[in-house]
Amino acid sequence: MLKTLRTIAAVGIVSEPPPADDPALRVREALPAKIREVLGRALCIRYVDAGSCNGCELEVHALNNPLYNIEGLGIRFVASPRHADLLLVSGPVSRHMAVALRRTFDAIPDPKLVVALGDCGCTGGIFGESYASCGRVANVIPVDVIVPGCPPSPVQMLQGILTAVAAMPAGRMAHGP
């Protein structure tokens, strides 16, 4: 126990303060204020891998590490679509996942947002459309924001999430605590 506490103290808080001259990091600074303004509470994300190579998924995991500290920004990944505001989808949508993805989308209460991740989520990527792949996410469910990259970096993902939140028509998601 003592060693654990000592490590915690020694490592300290590693979440990065956003320097003013780095536009990529300024996204993180703007994010919590924006989200509070639009949502009035934490943003809840439901993530679905609809057929990716699992590269995007590794970067979604990285969002939770102490350096990006997404929970510290007021954003949380949730287990049930019923609790979610935003659906984050990676991959070309495999035809075997199309039904599950659509059902997950339907289970999220309105108003909802969808962010498609990665080159595959945006265009179908290297896998394209085939007997087994529906291609891009927008071919299966409506998409608000796309985040290209193979895989996109955690900062790019954050940028995409912010863009989606800012794109909501004013008042649509404004509800108090």
Add this chain to the structure above:
Amino acid sequence: MPLRHWLARAEELPGSPAAARVVVDAADWHAAAQAVAATGGQLLSLWASGETATAGAASVRAALLHERGLLVLEHAPGGPDRRYPGLESIFPVATRLQRAAFDLSGMRADAPDQRPWLRHAAWPAHVHPLREPVVVTDPTAATADDYAFQGVEGDGVHEVPVGPVHAGIIEPGHFRFSVVGEKVLRLEARLGYVHKGIELRFQQLALAEGHRLAARVSGDSAVAYSWAYCQAVEGLARTAVPPRALWLRALCLELERVQNHLGDLGALGNDAGFAFGLAQFSRLKEELLRAMQSVFGQRYLLDAVVPGGMAADVGAAGAAALAGCLRRIASESVKLRNIYDEHAGVQDRFVGAGQVPPELARRLGLIGLAGRASGQDLDLRVDAPWPPYDALAPLKCGHRAGDVAARVAVRFDELQVSIRLAARVLEQLPAGAVHSALLAPPATAGEIGIGLIEGWRGPVMVALEPDARGGIARCHPHDPSWQNWPVLEHAILGNIVPDFPLINKSFNLSYSGHDL
């Protein structure tokens, strides 16, 4: 006939230094497999090519790992229905491989289990995508199908269906638990949800560009797959790769191993209720990813390995920064291991959970990292080394307990070994070019190039057949997850459902690499 007889008859294959092929008839197909099994070998992969204009006659191939390398059996069955003898009685892993081969290529094995495996509802049962085109009228119209799970009956038994969409940030798959109270009586997995037609997609690419798709068969093993693919292409093109490029590939492969082990060690702590572990290990992993970004220009090395060598060289400054980062990770991991080892709560969850004893592991063909935690000590970097591992001679890590704790221990051990290996590569990196132009492959019909690489999860294989125009006639990538998914179903028996995420994570198998 003993194995040496088959090896004497076999012709060497281009690519991996360990691979050879022998063409057999139906009786020999079974006999040769038996000979490999008799020496303690195992089935690595099995795939088929349906009769097509480009690939010629229908044939089925089995890649068998024996103690000195890989023996590829090739069999072209006769008769009107082109059936071949199933190997499931010798190697249990053959069952799913044979079902998948039928779904994709229409070659049926004589075996009891004839249920579809990779095919759900995206295409009809009588169509086989690698043999004839699938006509898709409405690509998003596929509905859920009715798969025949093997049920368990009795007083108080109920089923818990989980997935394909899971609660956490993981890939999709379906697990059907039969439980009494909290205890698991049976688990049956259904995979294939992320089948996206990778093998057919390969056939639309040129030989020289297939490595990009190979790297995306399973993104967490991008270096292993792209190296395996390149090994096959370079073998077919008789192209020698400069030593510096080979050493840099080994560096990338070890970095991929370190990066995945760091991620898993954190996630395993978290699944045991110790969030501190996730915070610390994911911090170390991020540090490494950023160092890799500054040295290679990418965090996950998806496009680092290219046919003929490496996409880019590593400068002296980059090498020094990377070595420093690895040293910090090595020393911090030692302290964190100590904390894990002394944490009663964590050890209570790790020890004895999801046990696969060595005898069961041997019988089921458990392989790779999980195999080494259950007394199966195969590590291709040592047992069938390819350059530069013949010069590097890494240390093998292993354990015999076969539980979550053992799989954690092997990861901790391998982490240190890989960091030492990477440091040595950085120190002794040969000078010279990192890329040589690929010579055009001679267009020999029926030629196969084999790539065989020990990735962080286990042996990754790519079997590559060129066509006459510089394209790909057939490419079959194999992930060690094929071997280990069925073993997970045994590991969970007698455990409680809430321990499944922990046990599953301790194997950390690929869905994408399996579903193709």
